[in-house]
Amino acid sequence: MALTHIPFPALPIPPSWFPGHMMKFTRMLPTLLTQTDVVLELRDSRLPLTSINGTLEGALQKWRLERGWDPNDATRRVVNSSACERIVVLNKRDLVPEWGLEPFRKAMSSRFPDQQFLFASWQRPRDIRNLSEMLVIYYLEMAPLINGSDIAKKYPYAMELNVLVIGMPNVGKSTLLNALRNMGIKGPTPKALRTSANPGLTQALSTRLKLSLSPLVYAFDTPGVMLPFLGLGEEGAERGVKLALIAGIKEGMYDIEALASYLLYRLNILNPISPAYLHLLPPGSLPTIDIEEFLEALARRMGMVRKGAVPDLRRAAVYFVRWWREEGGLISASSALQIADASFQAGHGAMTHGWGFDLEWQLSAGEIAGTGHQLLIQQKMEVCIDQHLVNMKREELAENNVSATQRKKQIALKEQKERQLKYAKLKRP
Template sequence: MLSRFLPPPLPPPQSWYPGHMTQFSRILPALLARTDVVLELRDARLPLTSVNKNFEGALNRWRAERVRLSEHAAASSPNASARVCERVVVFNKRDLVPEWGVVPFQKAMAAKFPDQRTMFVSWNRPNDLRTLSGLLVNIARKYPHIPELNVLVVGMPNVGKSTLLNALRDVGIPGPTPKALRTSAQPGLTKALSTRLKLSQDPLVYSFDTPGVMLPFLGRGDRGAERGVKLALIAGIKEGLYDHEALAAYLHYRLNALDSTKPAYLTLLPPGTMPTDDLHEFLGSLARRLGMLQRGGVPDFPRAAGWFVRWWRDEGNAASTRRTGWGLDLEWRAEADTSDAAACVERFMAQEAQEEDEGGAVSTTQERKRIRDDKRAKRALRTKARLAAKRAG
């Protein structure tokens, strides 16, 4: 496991939070007020790192408000119908992770978060698309009193929101359907809320695509640095903020840790090549295999590193034949039972909670802003109290 390999030095986390992300975060509560179902997309290769914790507050308030309105309506009229309030967590790009880990992870998530439905899908797997489309249709039919079901799709950059919605539209609407949303392999293409996209004719199901929203601050120390590198590996952060050799170093280390005897990268090298923990040795072998040589036959390490990262983005770890690890967030053996997956999830969430308690999830700038806002709020309360006292006198 990981203790056998020394992690490489990691670059400090890079900040990437353009203005359109701030704007969307501000309007999210208003959007949720007219939303029935939230589809929260995450990347199956990083099922926990690709969670955007900044959504949690708005989603929890949305759920609480829907419950309050339903209870109020029931108190006024016994025949009143409940408000629709469904949250479905969709782990996209299923084809890029080993299939044997999907069910144990889903069971672990169901035990930890019983209020969330989870699904693993891939836009190029028709059965996955039909299952997800059927879920939305069944939710709509469960509430026949509403004229249409409104779905809001949220998630981090480059988790595949637009691509998945285009594919769902093809499944849900009979006949040929032109591509409705632009897509890109680079994060940040969608910068504004999309127009309504019809996903089903009968019953009516509509959806909105939204901009991917990154965390404003990736964290301090090694944990923040690792979070940044992981998100850069799945192209969730603007290209160019991270050097490909730094990404290749971390990826090489993790693939070795997941399977020390037959790491996935061996399929790229000549038969009989042995695993190595030396990045330059690996990149040199890869460069020679691909013909990426400079003058004098010197391996072109930057080109080989970039190719290695792009290969993993396209192939993931799904092709691993030895079942000794699953994903870059979690590790357990295939022959283990579901409790191992649950323990992995629990450890990850405990580390996240500890980081938040220690203030590592909030930047110095954010903390200063919070203190400044608190002072302004206290001054406003004191001013209000003084004015009330004067009026009373």
């Protein structure tokens, strides 16, 4: 039986989590970029749009303009006096369906021609090698300066490549740098940076870390920076739950049953015919949209009962979320439905379909039965990306991304500046 109608769950108001070390780094970023040749921005493949950090976008765009990129043509450089490249690494690629990787990369490249997109998993040495080779290529573009060729006149100080690694909390920045260091420096290399499954471990800019001896490549690890405010209404609520599910928000800030409810919703969309959570239920179980029904069945299956043989729904919710983070993500990625599947084309009619937790669309019966599915998926993804950008702009204009506390601070700061200006005028002779 396929789920033809998957209602959106009720979600709690998102909490605010923006510690002082995040604000401190945000203020430091423009200065750090003056010493940076390549920005490596890490995002989570499961949330490739939600993990875009709009807080940092302004500083990155200003950096590109100061390095000579054409403001009207993102692919054209007017002044080429120093390196300035931005690579977006979509980490944990093994936790999203393989069939969507290339369509999404093409969709993002068409919308953001100033950025290069690379999918990676730190468990795949080839991915680390590909990223390491990209950095070497940027270095070699500058390397002739060292040998005295014509390019040396353009980059007189290009003796090394400096990389800045940025991104949301818990997307794998420190793990990436450790892997690149092991790849670039021959022989046993100690683990240079501590890593953790919980967000917020890195709270200060790291010392300069050597990633490669030949060529000479250095990098800085940075604190993960959360959005100062996740937003109002349904959009803000969903954004917060998504980030909590991938452990991007500090543990304990969300009710676990709310996370379980949203996770059930998303797994149903990834495969409305045979969702991954059926692995947890008794054989013969059918897909469900009822979170209480699901948690009760899971609790009974796992023997999670309280006094009086009452199913412990909270323990079941904790187990469900933990299962998805540890192994269920791999199962859901490998079992996610694609249009080419015979089960998808078995006459179910129009259906909701999706990829990861950020992209969702409707497929008509004609599209399901048609050909050219890769191009169709890319087009569906481009619509999702466009809608995300429109929503971001609308929230920015409506100040939907500013909390009441932040708005009060902004008003107080504005009033303080006005008083200072008035006082300065009164002091003039």
